[in-house]
Amino acid sequence: MPRHRLLALALLACCVPVAAIAADEAPKPKSTQELLDASQPSDWRTPDPANLLYMQVPAGRVVIELAPDFAPAHVDNIRTLAREHYWDGLSIYRSQDNFVVQFGDPTEEPAERKPMGSAKEKLPAEFTRASEGLAFDRLPDADGYAPEVGFSNGFPAGRDPASGQAWLAHCYGTLGAGRDVEADSSNGTELYVVDGQSPRQLDRNITVVGRVLKGMELLSVIPRGPEPMGFYEDPAQRTPIVSIALASEVPEAERTALQVLRTDVPLFAQLVEMRRNRNDGWYKVPAGHIDLCNVPVPVRQPPAG
Amino acid sequence: MPRHRLLALALLACCVPVAAIAADEAPKPKSTQELLDASQPSDWRTPDPANLLYMQVPAGRVVIELAPDFAPAHVDNIRTLAREHYWDGLSIYRSQDNFVVQFGDPTEEPAERKPMGSAKEKLPAEFTRASEGLAFDRLPDADGYAPEVGFSNGFPAGRDPASGQAWLAHCYGTLGAGRDVEADSSNGTELYVVDGQSPRQLDRNITVVGRVLKGMELLSVIPRGPEPMGFYEDPAQRTPIVSIALASEVPEAERTALQVLRTDVPLFAQLVEMRRNRNDGWYKVPAGHIDLCNVPVPVRQPPAG
Numbered sequence: 248m249p250r251h252r253l254l255a256l257a258l259l260a261c262c263v264p265v266a267a268i269a270a271d272e273a274p275k276p277k278s279t280q281e282l283l284d285a286s287q288p289s290d291w292r293t294p295d296p297a298n299l300l301y302m303q304v305p306a307g308r309v310v311i312e313l314a315p316d317f318a319p320a321h322v323d324n325i326r327t328l329a330r331e332h333y334w335d336g337l338s339i340y341r342s343q344d345n346f347v348v349q350f351g352d353p354t355e356e357p358a359e360r361k362p363m364g365s366a367k368e369k370l371p372a373e374f375t376r377a378s379e380g381l382a383f384d385r386l387p388d389a390d391g392y393a394p395e396v397g398f399s400n401g402f403p404a405g406r407d408p409a410s411g412q413a414w415l416a417h418c419y420g421t422l423g424a425g426r427d428v429e430a431d432s433s434n435g436t437e438l439y440v441v442d443g444q445s446p447r448q449l450d451r452n453i454t455v456v457g458r459v460l461k462g463m464e465l466l467s468v469i470p471r472g473p474e475p476m477g478f479y480e481d482p483a484q485r486t487p488i489v490s491i492a493l494a495s496e497v498p499e500a501e502r503t504a505l506q507v508l509r510t511d512v513p514l515f516a517q518l519v520e521m522r523r524n525r526n527d528g529w530y531k532v533p534a535g536h537i538d539l540c541n542v543p544v545p546v547r548q549p550p551a552g
Numbered sequence: 553m554p555r556h557r558l559l560a561l562a563l564l565a566c567c568v569p570v571a572a573i574a575a576d577e578a579p580k581p582k583s584t585q586e587l588l589d590a591s592q593p594s595d596w597r598t599p600d601p602a603n604l605l606y607m608q609v610p611a612g613r614v615v616i617e618l619a620p621d622f623a624p625a626h627v628d629n630i631r632t633l634a635r636e637h638y639w640d641g642l643s644i645y646r647s648q649d650n651f652v653v654q655f656g657d658p659t660e661e662p663a664e665r666k667p668m669g670s671a672k673e674k675l676p677a678e679f680t681r682a683s684e685g686l687a688f689d690r691l692p693d694a695d696g697y698a699p700e701v702g703f704s705n706g707f708p709a710g711r712d713p714a715s716g717q718a719w720l721a722h723c724y725g726t727l728g729a730g731r732d733v734e735a736d737s738s739n740g741t742e743l744y745v746v747d748g749q750s751p752r753q754l755d756r757n758i759t760v761v762g763r764v765l766k767g768m769e770l771l772s773v774i775p776r777g778p779e780p781m782g783f784y785e786d787p788a789q790r791t792p793i794v795s796i797a798l799a800s801e802v803p804e805a806e807r808t809a810l811q812v813l814r815t816d817v818p819l820f821a822q823l824v825e826m827r828r829n830r831n832d833g834w835y836k837v838p839a840g841h842i843d844l845c846n847v848p849v850p851v852r853q854p855p856a857g
Contacts, residue, residue: 345768445843448830534753
């Protein structure tokens with residue numbers, strides 16, 4: 248079985264097309280990488296450093312993009328908390344398999360909690376916002392959780408024409424603000440990152456504040472807590488947070504250079520269609536559909552020069 | 553903010569209902585755990601040990617249920633491979649973030665690969681089967697990848713009335729057989745387990761052979777390989793497989809006692825509805841929908857006695 252192993256492995260990755268079976272058949276379709284390599288500079292955006300968080304854990308740096316268009320009050324508070332080093336020395340204290348990692352201050356006793364400095368203790372709930380005036384690159388695909396789905400400046404989102412509201416969706420890498428029973432009980436100190444099957448039932452029920460652009464693989468392998476809901480029995484099992492800082496506060500030479508593919512360009516729609524209907528020779532039945540949370544938004548290191 | 557921390561954390565778990573706000577309001581809805589505690593013995597099934605694989609990795613035992621109803625030839629081969637200790641001493645050689653771990657023999661050169669003993673080198677593709685005669689507990693929820701979705705003896709599945717075919721779905725924990733370009737090129741030696749966002753585009757394109765019942769948290773934290781598609785640069789980074797054995801070949805005293813909730817009982821439908829429309833006080837907007845791969849199938853240790 249020549250090359251059996253290599254191909255069996257490679258093709259499962261869903262991204263590497265195989266050469267056409269014979270040279271006289273249809274021309275070989277371009278791969279995702281080939282399309283990205285042929286992209287124009289204008290297909291990419293460079294996130295505003297004031298919207299980027301660098302979360303330093305022992306394994307490396309996680310880069311998060313904040314979403315002030317959807318959660319302005321929370322993002323403002325998170326910027327303040329980051330500037331004042333709120334999370335430095337705190338920990339990831341929860342890791343629940345197929346769901347989330349959560350971080351901040353696990354202390355339950357209010358008097359003993361880390362002071363919030365000049366950040367606000369109380370924020371409004373920011374579950375949804377008016378869709379008017381909002382960028383929304385709609386997918387044609389049906390969705391069970393929202394009348395319409397698509398991307399807003401790179402963020403997966405839902406939209407309801409009937410209510411005129413839009414909201415960020417819970418996909419892999421989504422960053423949200425943990426809250427109590429009351430809708431307005433999150434203050435941005437306790438944050439979670441989705442690292443399991445998209446928990447879309449949380450959409451419109453909690454404030455989403457951003458998403459991870461780079462470094463998810465550092466969070467997704469954090470050992471699951473043995474307690475119900477992924478808490479750790481022993482505080483020593485928690486993963487320390489070295490620091491969380493705004494990129495704009497970090498010297499330019501120490502920043503992570505990255506660009507994100509724009510979701511309002513034809514290239515993005517083309518890449519999504521390639522994944523909706525794979526034509527790489529390996530797939531025998533194209534899906535004819537793609538779920539919102541299965542759409543990747545490419546991130547790259549800016550090309551030299 | 554009394555109890556803020558505890559609740560903010562607990563509620564994100566989506567499973568623990570909160571007491572009604574005041575005692576004179578509607579009666580407190582039962583929690584998932586309370587419903588399970590009140591279940592009848594007949595609500596549960598004990599998987600056939602001949603359909604269970606014990607995958608021993610350094611961190612512990614992963615229990616997998618095979619699906620002979622969907623992939624009889626592959627399951628038969630896998631049973632043979634397990635009986636003959638094919639995987640013992642091999643490794644998990646691929647871990648791609650938000651996708652799969654894959655294991656078996658990474659050797660590419662056919663002549664150098666581990667011999668398959670009395671297992672078959674060639675198997676038919678078993679991507680779909682006739683839905684006639686197949687148990688199928690249908691969900692009412694719409695799905696983008698299949699005309700109908702539901703569970704077949706606990707396995708998430710799709711069904712198409714037009715073609716009369718049914719197939720297993722790629723959800724978190726699904727076990728599939730890696731293949732080459734040719735549809736019938738899998739032989740069951742190279743297996744993958746889904747540990748990311750459900751890659752439903754693989755449905756009907758590859759043979760699904762089972763799903764993990766217990767121990768996913770041992771696989772999902774395996775460090776991601778740095779190479780494209782999650783391979784490791786250095787073989788030393790691979791995770792060794794101590795052994796993979798059929799439960800039926802393991803002395804009874806060493807077996808993992810477990811039961812799986814039946815998916816054809818009213819209790820299962822009730823639990824799904826609870827997750828489709830959460831009524832625990834924390835959720836402000838019930839989703840009114842649940843995706844196939846968001847439905848958990850409870851597994852328990854059999855009660856004493």
